[in-house]
Amino acid sequence: MIFWIVLGVTAALAALWIAWPFLRSTTFELTGAEGAISIYRDQMDEVERDLKAGLISQSESDAALAEIERRALHAARSLDQGMAVSQRSGLAALALTAASALAAVGLYMALGSSGAPDQPLAARKTEILTRQADAGDVQSRIQLLIERTSENPDSFDDWWTLARAHAMIGDHTASAEAYRHAAEIAGDMPEVQSAYAEAMTLANGNKVPTAARVIFEQLVRNTDDARAHYYLALAKAQAQDFEGALAGWAALARASAPDAPWMPLVRRDIVNMARFIETDVLDYLPDATPQEIAQSGGDPGTALLPPLETAETLEQRLAEDPKDFKSWIELADLRSRAGDAEGAADALAQARQHFAGAPFVLQKIAEAERALGLDLVAAGPRGPTASDMAAASQMSEDDRADMIDGMVAGLAARLKEQPRDLDGWVMLVRSYSTLGRAEKARDAYETALLVFKDDQTALGVLRNSAGALIGN
Amino acid sequence: MKHLIHALALLLALAPAPTFALGAEEMFADPAQEARAREIGRQLRCLKCRNQSIFDSNAGLAKDLRVVVRERMEAGDTDQQILDYVHDRFGDYVLLKPPVNTNTYALWIAPFVLVLLGAGGAVVYMRQRPQPKPATELTDADREEARRILRGEKT
Amino acid sequence: MIVELGHFALCLALIAALVQATLPLWGVSQGNAAAMRVADTGAQVQFFGAAAAFAALTWAFVTSDFSVMTAALNSHSGKPMMYKITGVWANHEGSMLLWVLMLALFGVLISIFGRVIPVTMRATVLAVQAMIGVGFYAFILLTSNPFERLPMPPLDGQGMNPLLQDPGVAFHPPLLYLGYVGFSTAFSFAVAALITGRVDPAWARWMRPWVLLAWSGLTAGIALGSWWAYYELGWGGFWFWDPVENASFMPWLIGTALLHSAIVVEKRNALLKWTILLAILTFSLSLIGTFLVRSGILTSVHAFATDPERGVFILLLLAIAIGGALTLFAWRAPKLEDGGVFAVWSRETGLLVNNLLLTAACGIVFVGTMYPLVLEVITGDKISVGAPYFNQSFLPVFGIVLLGAGVGPFLSWKRARKADVLRRAGLTTVITLALTALIALVFGLRDGVGLLGAFIALWLAVATLQDIAFRCGLPRVSAGTALRRLIGLPRSAWGLYLGHFGIAVASAGVIAVSVWKVEVIQTVQPGDPTQVGPYEFTLLDIENTTGPNYQTSIAAVKVTRDGEMVTVLFPERRWYPVERKPSTEAGIETLWHGDLYAVLGDPAGDGGFVTRYYYNTGVPWMWLGAALITLGGMVSLTDRRLRIGAPSAKRRQPLAQPAE
Missing domain, CATH: 1.10.8.640 (Cytochrome C biogenesis protein)
Known part of the structure; x- marks a missing residue:
């Protein structure tokens, strides 16, 4: 409503201003020669000045003055000395005002999205956070929940979800704080208490603080909360009561179903502790596997370290199929997180070799490199060069096949992200069929048909060029 | 391959x-x-x-x-x-400097044509420009009026 | 709400322009002064509308309102505030809005400061101005509406080409448009002259300040664009004879001719038709420039828009505006009569020759620019017309223009004394030859083309100084008198001298950098010195860091001369993650005789870096020259006689104005 008022008033005032000349009292306007004559005056001044400065002679000055006079006279006599009259005319003014205002408003109504509100980014924060959270961004979800809890601090659910979200990204201090709010609202719910105490422990660097121990002890008395049992045992271990800890975990292991989610953790701790105090693991874990037995008595160094399992799997997979650039990037990521910057750089360097002919992938690799801060570590030469291309003709058959594989994989990866590239698709289908990969060629062809399903011209091109290749 | x-x-x-x-x-x-x-x-x-x-x-x-x-x-x-x-x-x-061939004759000739056109235009203009008419001497009365006009007095 | 009010304001501007384009002309034909005065109020409302629309769009960019499509496509919430604002015109829709805003600005300035212009002339001029406006408002609203809304706004905008995220290019379009659009006033005055049949010295004087303003803006705009290319593209080049550059250069050339020819009309009542034609041509070339850049007929960094619908619309506008004006010219011009009489040896002739040469030079640029387009349309063959062509065809003609500009001021109006002129030109020749020889000897220069160029630039400088001395009465009068006269010179004379001297300085810079620059490209290890002319560049180290919306590697390059520390340069290599584009920032140190210029390239693998080092002789002179030329235009503008709107101070007895 305010919008229409502002718009209407603006339109009316503006239109009124346009028509204003019709509302003024009767005036006369000179249309005559005065303007022209003022110029001759200036010219006369200039001649006089030049004469004084000695730039022109007296005779030149006289001639110039005569000419100026002649022109001025001509102007004064020939240019019309007329005047235009303007008369007040309310009717004309009204008509002009109304017509202008209505035309402007009408034009706007035809073109504009009247009433569409402004949507500055600041006002869209919640909406954007929601959308990002829906897309799986935990940080956004946390932002959103923080806002929700500050608006509505009595909602148990919000605090609870917030605490879990914090925990998910490893911010246990914030998580503990949120659990505390949840626990305050929920009162004595054991599950909440236990989660709160656990978060306190994790925030404390996995050392059970007194406050948490008190809660766990209380829980153990009233419930059979597995977490409480586990952490009490851990607290004992941290208080140098290793036997007690081992006994606690063993009791927990006996009381729990073998497939309970916490069992792997409990078993691992039992094994480690058994090794640490050099006792027989079978006393505490009768169903220990041979591997666990070996670990409990074996080399104490290896078992404690979390194994680089995923990195190894990735390496294996890449050894089998090196044409998967995402895995290479993931591998670099894992290695760099493990503090192995050189290994990470090496992974990217290898990836570069495999994709030397695929600029799109090289770009991705470069991005990953920047994201990991590896470009400081300096890598090998980047980008395919014409000499690479030229070198391809002198390569061994294997190397050449490898380079082409890399190019094709790069092309496929690019089309996945930027699918509206007709030539790219045709090239991909052609590449696959030349390489004898009929299945992949057909897949690519069908994907391309889907991408361009609304574009008859593109479909025609596809059918003519790529369709023929795969026998369609 | x-x-x-x-x-x-x-x-x-x-x-x-x-x-x-x-x-x-x-x-x-x-x-x-x-x-x-x-x-x-x-x-x-x-x-x-x-x-x-x-x-x-x-x-x-x-x-x-x-x-x-x-x-x-x-x-x-x-x-x-x-x-x-x-x-x-x-x-x-x-080629940033286009080769001379049937496609580009006009391009390469154009500068000469344009300069010649300019020169021709100047010559034509100079010939056709208003020739000094036998100076129509202003009468004293006219000069007086012109001065008055130039001094900004209303005629 | 603000955005939609902006949209409404744009509609209002169109309606105001429609009224302004029609009613005043009716008023002129009927002798109805009220209707004529609607031209003034219409221009004011039109400006209000355009300014409000522009402000609303700026608001959308500043607040990152991505429900506005233009903002969503061209802005990003993470951009620094300055580039959010300049981003408003760094895209097709916004730049067109800026275009009409400038147009409306000139209209409103004429309505306010043009009070000395009789109402019939002012009404006609403003009506023509509004006709151009109607065309462009319709173009914007129908094909390039900057206020298009998105029902589902994206999370963030798509950012802006990093090459354009730079202060140089940020303010290049407004200045360029000040020039382009400013020439619309010349066009309007010319068409109004044809309509009313009135062309006289007064007409030229009313028009001239607007032409000067536009021309100064265009000069500064071109220089700024060139400066941007120089330090941002990272190759030490400043002018590529690219169609987009030529599009701004052509109006400048013809506009320069117009500026000079209008003086002849004002002083001598001669060259009337020619001046009108130049005014029409100047703005036509501005329109063609807009068309070339906006229609997507060229593809380049500057040409953002590639929508054929828009191209056809602009082509239509072009045909109506240029075709209409030229038809009117062919019909009405023969009835106009030249008044001024002049001899062969006279300043009038000099300016006529200058005009024709500048027009021919502009014609060469025009042919070189349009030829590949036309050829492709006709034959389908693609050719390139690049620097070598323009250097061979344009530069000789322009060289003659410069020589002429030197001696032109020696000629007096109407009838010059041939012997005097030749004597003074002879003196110029002797002094210039001596100076050129001196330079060749001192610096050991042997390059023929370079020395010829140096001769031309020196000639213009020497002749200009010589004329100043002459105007002061030197060497006949005492130094004191001369100084008094120097100070007493009218502003327009200062404008002339500044402009001509600026051209000389800029030309000297262009010649120096083309012939004598030193360029070294190589891979260096940190610590390795590289000899670049008399300087030694040493890459010290590279630091990786982040800017507001980019990551960057900054190198420190130490420059010494004969072991003496000169400066440290900081070239950068940036990466803009949102736009996924790199950009280079050259490290530049400006010395009076040239720039030390370093560009950081890729790491070379072995710890070294590819670097490009330049010693660009004369480049600072180009910018200084451009600044002098612009300053000359501005100084002329402040001349009492041209001061916009100032009625003649000499009016001893004010004309009794009928009561208002």
């Missing part, structure tokens, strides 16, 4: 890739050689840029052409042979 490589090379070279161009490997150590390469390069257009020569562009294609120029130089070609070599492969478009 070779055909495929070339097709792919062309395709992939056209794909946008933010590569910074001038690599170390493509430069001559000898400054004179390098200067000559520069001189040739300034005649060649980077095919996907504004009116920039291949030495004034960061684009990948410009880099490839620079490499070509250097390779031909190493192979012992003369400047003209190198320009012809590139011209044969990429057509007139690659």
Whole structure:
């Protein structure tokens, strides 16, 4: 409503201003020669000045003055000395005002999205956070929940979800704080208490603080909360009561179903502790596997370290199929997180070799490199060069096949992200069929048909060029 | 297989890739050689840029052409042979200085025509310009009136 | 709400322009002064509308309102505030809005400061101005509406080409448009002259300040664009004879001719038709420039828009505006009569020759620019017309223009004394030859073309100084008198001298950098010195860091001369993650005789970096020259006689104005 008022008033005032000349009292306007004559005056001044400065002679000055006079006279006599009259005319003014205002408003109504509100980014924060959270961004979800809890601090659910979200990204201090709010609202719910105490422990660097121990002890008395049992045992271990800890975990292991989610953790701790105090693991874990037995008595160094399992799997997979650039990037990521910057750089360097002919992938690799801060570590030469291309003709058959594989994989990866590239698709289908990969060629062809399903011209091109290749 | 490589090379070279161009490997150590390469390069257009020569562009294609120029130089070609070599492969478009042929006669003649037109225009104008009429001497009364007008008094 | 009010304001501007384009002309034909005065109020409302629309769009960019499509496509919430604002015109829709805002600005300035212009002339001029406006408002609203809304706004905008995220290019379009659009006033005055049949010295004087303003803006705009290319594209080049550059250069050339020819009309009542034609041509070339850049007929960094619908619309506008004006010219011009009489040896002739040469030079640029387009349309063959062509065809003609500009001021109006002129030109020749020889000897220069160029630039400088001395009465009068006269010179004379001297300085810079610059491209290890002319560049180290919306590697390059520390340069290599584009920032140190210029390239693998080092002789002179030329235009503008709107101070007895 305010919008229409502002718009209407603006339109009316503006239109009124346009028509204003019709509302003024009767005036006369000179249309005559005065303007022209003022110029001759200036010219006369200039001649006089030049004469004084000695730039022109007296005779030149006289001639110039005569000419100026002649022109001025001509102007004064020939240019019309007329005047235009303007008369007040309310009717004309009204008509002009109304017509202008209505035309402007009408034009706007035809073109504009009247009433569409402004949507500055600041006002869209919640909406954007929601959308990002829906897309799986935990940080956004946390932002959103923080806002929700500050608006509505009595909602148990919000605090609870917030605490879990914090925990998910490893911010246990914030998580503990949120659990505390949840626990305050929920009162004595054991599950909440236990989660709160656990978060306190994790925030404390996995050392059970007194406050948490008190809660766990209380829980153990009233419930059979597995977490409480586990952490009490851990607290004992941290208080140098290793036997007690081992006994606690063993009791927990006996009381729990073998497939309970916490069992792997409990078993691992039992094994480690058994090794640490050099006792027989079978006393505490009768169903220990041979591997666990070996670990409990074996080399104490290896078992404690979390194994680089995923990195190894990735390496294996890449050894089998090196044409998967995402895995290479993931591998670099894992290695760099493990503090192995050189290994990470090496992974990217290898990836570069495999994709030397695929600029799109090289770009991705470069991005990953920047994201990991590896470009400081300096890598090998980047980008395919014409000499690479030229070198391809002198390569061994294997190397050449490898380079082409890399190019094709790069092309496929690019089309996945930027699918509206007709030539790219045709090239991909052609590449696959030349390489004898009929299945992949057909897949690519069908994907391309889907991408361009609304574009008859593109479909025609596809059918003519790529369709023929795969026998369609 | 070779055909495929070339097709792919062309395709992939056209794909946008933010590569910074001038690599170390493509430069001559000898400054004179390098200067000559520069001189040739300034005649060649980077095919996907504004009116920039291949030495004034960061684009990948410009880099490839620079490499070509250097390779031909190493192979012992003369400047003209190198320009012809590139011209044969990429057509007139690659030459910043268009070749003189039926397509460009008009272009090359145009400057002369324009200057001649200008000169002709000047001559015609000078001949047709108003000739000094026998100065119509103003009468004293006229001069008096003109002065009054010029002094800003109402006639 | 603000955005939609902006949209409404744009509609209002169109309606105001429609009224302004029609009613005043009716008023002129009927002798109805009220209707004529609607031209003034219409221009004011039109400006209000355009300014409000522009402000609303700026608001959308500043607040990152991505429900506005233009903002969503061209802005990003993470951009620094300055580039959010300049981003408003760094895209097709916004730049067109800026275009009409400038147009409306000139209209409103004429309505306010043009009070000395009789109402019939002012009404006609403003009506023509509004006709151009109607065309462009319709173009914007129908094909390039900046207020298009998105029902589902994206999370963030798509950012802006990093090459354009730079202060140089940020303010290049407004200045360029000040020039382009400013020439619309010349066009309007010319068409109004044809309509009313009135062309006299007064007409030229009313028009001239607007032409001067536009021309100064265009000069500064071109220089700024060239400066941007120089330090941002990272190749030390400043002018590529690219169609987009030529599009701004052509109006400048013809506009320069117009500026000079209008003086002849004002002083001598001669060259009337020619001046009108130049005014029409100047703005036509501005329109063609807009068309070339906006229609997507060229593809380049500057040409953002690639919509054929828009191209056809602009082509239509072009045909109506240029075709209409030229038809009117062919019909009405023969009835106009030249008044001034002049001899062969006279300043009038000199300016006529200058005009024709500048027009021919502009014609050469025009042919070189349009030829590939036309050829492709006709034959389908693609050719390039690049620097070598323009250097061979344009530069000789322009060289003659410069020589002429030197001696032109020696000629007096109407009838010059041939012997005097030749004597003074002879003196110029002797002094210039001596100076050129001196330079060649001292610096050991042997390059023929370079020395010829140096001769031309020196000639213009020497002749200009010589004329100043002459105007002061030197060497006949005492130094004191001369100084008094020097100070007493009218502003327009200062404008002339500044402009001509600026051209000389800029030309000297162009010649110096083309012929004597030193360029070294190589891979260096940190610590390795590189000899660049008399300077030694040493890459010290590279630091990786982040800017507001980019990552960057900054190198420190130490420059010494004969072991003496000169400066440290900081070239950068940036990466803009949102736009996924790199950009280079050259490290530049400006010395009076040239720039030390370093560009950081790729790491070379072995710890070294590809670097490009330049010693660009003369480049600072180009910018200094451009600044002098612009300053000359501005100084002329402040001349009492041209001061916009100032009625003649000499009016001893004010004309009794009928009551208002």
